[in-house]
Amino acid sequence: MTRYLVVPQWQGSPSSRAMQLIDGADAIAGDLPRSATIVLDVPAGAGEALGTGVRRLSTLLSISERIVEALAPFEEPVLTVGGDCGVALGAIQHAVRRHPSLAVVWLDAHPDFNDPASSPSGAFAGMVLRAVVGDGEDGLALDPGDVPPGRVVVGGARSFDEPEAEAIDRLGVAVLPVDALRDPETLVAALRATGAEALYIHVDVDVLDPAELTGNAHPEPFGLTVGELTGAIAAARSAVPLVGSSIAGYSPASAATASDDLGAILRIVGALA
Numbered sequence: 001m002t003r004y005l006v007v008p009q010w011q012g013s014p015s016s017r018a019m020q021l022i023d024g025a026d027a028i029a030g031d032l033p034r035s036a037t038i039v040l041d042v043p044a045g046a047g048e049a050l051g052t053g054v055r056r057l058s059t060l061l062s063i064s065e066r067i068v069e070a071l072a073p074f075e076e077p078v079l080t081v082g083g084d085c086g087v088a089l090g091a092i093q094h095a096v097r098r099h100p101s102l103a104v105v106w107l108d109a110h111p112d113f114n115d116p117a118s119s120p121s122g123a124f125a126g127m128v129l130r131a132v133v134g135d136g137e138d139g140l141a142l143d144p145g146d147v148p149p150g151r152v153v154v155g156g157a158r159s160f161d162e163p164e165a166e167a168i169d170r171l172g173v174a175v176l177p178v179d180a181l182r183d184p185e186t187l188v189a190a191l192r193a194t195g196a197e198a199l200y201i202h203v204d205v206d207v208l209d210p211a212e213l214t215g216n217a218h219p220e221p222f223g224l225t226v227g228e229l230t231g232a233i234a235a236a237r238s239a240v241p242l243v244g245s246s247i248a249g250y251s252p253a254s255a256a257t258a259s260d261d262l263g264a265i266l267r268i269v270g271a272l273a
Contacts, residue, residue, distance in 0.1 A: 001036060001076060002036065002076070002077050002078070002079055002272075002273040003036050003037075003038070003074055003076060003077070003078045003079070004029075004032045004033075004036055004037040004038070004078070004079050004080075004081060004273075005037075005038050005040060005067070005070055005071060005078055005079070005080045005081065005091070006025050006026075006028065006029040006032070006037060006038070006039040006040065006080075006081045007025070007040045007042060007063065007067060007080060007081065007082055007083045007087040008021065008022040008025035008026060008039075008040075008042050008082075008083050009021070009042050009060075009063050009082055009083035009084055009086060009087050010022055010042075010083060010084060011046060011047055011055075011056040011059045011060055011063070011084075011086075011124075012056070012060055012083075012084040012085065012086030012087075012123060012124035012125040012128070013084040013123060013125050013217070013251075014121035014122075014123035014125065014126060015217040015218065015251065016217075017217040017251045017253075018084070018217075018251075020217070020251045020252060020253070020254070021082065021083050021084055021217075021248075021249070021250070021251050022042075022083075023251075023252050023254070023255040023258045024083075024215060024249075024250030024251050024252050024258060025081055025082060025083050025250070026255075026258070027250070027252065027255075027258035027259055027262060027265075028081050028247075028250065028262070028265055028266075028269070029081065031262060031266055032081075032269075038070055040063075040066055040067065040070055041066075042063055042066075042083075043059050043062060043063070045059060046059065047059025047060065047062075049122070052116055052137050053115075053116030053117055053119060053122055053137075054116050054119075054122060054124050054127070054137050054140065055121070055122040055123055055124070056124070057124075057137060057140065060086060060124050060140060061139050061140060063086075063087075063090075064086075064089055064090045064139075064140060065090075066090075067080070067087060067089075067090030067091060067094075068090045068093055068094060071090070071091065071094040072094070074094075075098065077242060077243055077244055077245070078091065078094070078244055078245075079244075079245045079246065079247070079269065079272050079273055080244075080245070080246040080247075081246070081247055081248075081269075082246065082247070082248030082249065082250075083248055084123075084124075084125040084248055084249065085108065085112055085125040085128050085202070085204050085246075085248045085249060086124045086125050086128050087246060087248055088128055088132070088202045088246040088248065089128050089131055089132060089140065089141075089142070091200075091244055091245075091246050092104060092132055092142065092147065092200055092202075092244070093142055093146075094244065095198070095200045095243050095244035096142070096146050096147055096200075098243065099197070099198035099243050100146075101151075101195070101196050101197040101198060102147060102151065102196060102198045102199070102200055102243070103151045103152070103153065103191055103194040103196030103198070103199050103200070103240060104129075104132060104147055104151065104152050104153070104200045104201075104202065105153045105155060105187070105191065105199065105200070105201045105202070105236055106129050106152065106153065106154045106155065106157075106202050107155045107156050107181075107201065107202065107203045107204065107207045107229065107232070107233075108154070108155075108156060108157055108202070108203075108204035108206065108207050109156060109157060109158055109159055109204065109206040109207050109218065109220040109223060110126065110157055110159050110160070110204070110206070110218070110220075111129060111154045111157045111160060111164050111168060111173075111175070112125060112126050112127065112128050112129040112130070112204075113127075113129050113130045113154075113164040113167055113168055113173070114126050114127045114130060114161060114163060114164055115127060115130050115135055115136060115163075115167075116136065116137055118161070118163035118164070118167075120161065124140065125248075126161075129152065129154070130164075130167065132147050132152070133147055133148065133149050133152060133171065133173075134146065134147075149171035149172050149173045150172055150173075150194060151194040151195075151196050152173045152174065152194075153173075153174045153175075153176060153187070153190045153191060153194070154168070154173060154174065154175045154176070155175075155176045155180075155181050155187060155207070155232065156176070156177070156178050156181055156207040156223060156224055156229075157175060157177075158177065158178060158220050158222060158223070159220050174190050174193070174194075176190055178222060178223060178224055181224060181228065181229075181232050182224075182228050184231050184232045184234070184235030184236075185235065187232050187235055187236050188235050188236065188238075188239045191236055191239050191240055192239060192240075196240055197240065197241075198240065198241055198243045199236060199237070199239075199240040199241060199242045199243065200242075200243065200244045200245060200246075201233060201236060201237075201242060201245045201246075201272060202245065202246045202247075202248070203229070203233075203245070203246070203247045203248070203268055203272070204247075204248050204249040205247065205248070205249045205250050205265070205268075206218045206219060206220060206223070206249055207223055207224055207229060208223045208224055208225070208226065208229060208264070209221070209222065209223035209224060209225060210223070212224075212225055212226050212264055213250075213261050213264055213265075214252070214253070214257075214260060214261055215250050215251050215252035215253065215257070215258070215260070215261045216249070216250075216251065217249070217251035218249070226264045226267050226268065229268060229271075230267055230268060230270075230271040233268075233271040233272060234271060242272070245272040247265070247268060247269060247272065250265060
């Protein structure tokens with residue numbers, strides 16, 4: 001049985017709509033099975049950078065520790081619901097400790113591969129995948145080698161900062177554009193090439209085409225349909241056992257409209273659960 005951890009974190013987002021991520025997380029939580037769901041208490045304050053290139057670092061450190069603690073009792077797969085994409089770091093840390101041969105499939109319109117020096121915004125959500133491969137601020141990055149770049153597949157990204165593109169190329173991270181993902185077997189082949197024996201999938205809802213979802217703070221044209229996304233997830237799961245996942249980035253215009261996109265969101269949740 002899948003467990004659910006809801007983390008309404010907004011402090012990692014660069015968006016002017018960051019706090020609306022709370023409404024998105026709350027709306028998703030309302031449709032999850034109560035007996036299998038934990039909603040994490042997230043500090044309300046923004047936090048301090050602590051002299052680093054990561055905005056709101058103090059709060060992000062605290063939340064990441066809480067995520068790891070909340071997940072610690074579980075051996076079964078957990079779907080972590082954000083909030084911003086930064087919630088995936090602690091969830092991947094939990095997964096790789098139990099499954100050292102872990103591949104990470106990152107389905108996102110942006111690769112989130114900046115580091116604190118290259119980030120134009122200082123927002124951790126744009127650095128989290130770089131932190132997953134061990135390059136990030138102390139306390140907010142995995143150990144180098146936990147998830148090597150060769151076991152990471154970025155799918156659906158279509159907006160790269162130049163330093164991200166350079167680092168991805170230099171480190172050998174596999175990148176599958178939207179058109180490639182429309183054939184699920186392309187993702188399966190990339191996943192098998194990692195040699196991994198366990199799988200973690202992260203979905204930022206902006207991997208979808210803007211026509212598919214209105215509650216998207218960072219819309220990028222020419223994305224996937226919901227059917228294409230869920231088909232890719234199903235194919236990946238058929239190739240390698242899914243041991244953890246996350247969905248993030250749902251930012252409705254208001255709490256009153258948060259239910260408008262839930263049909264699409266819950267199809268993705270169902271594919272991951």
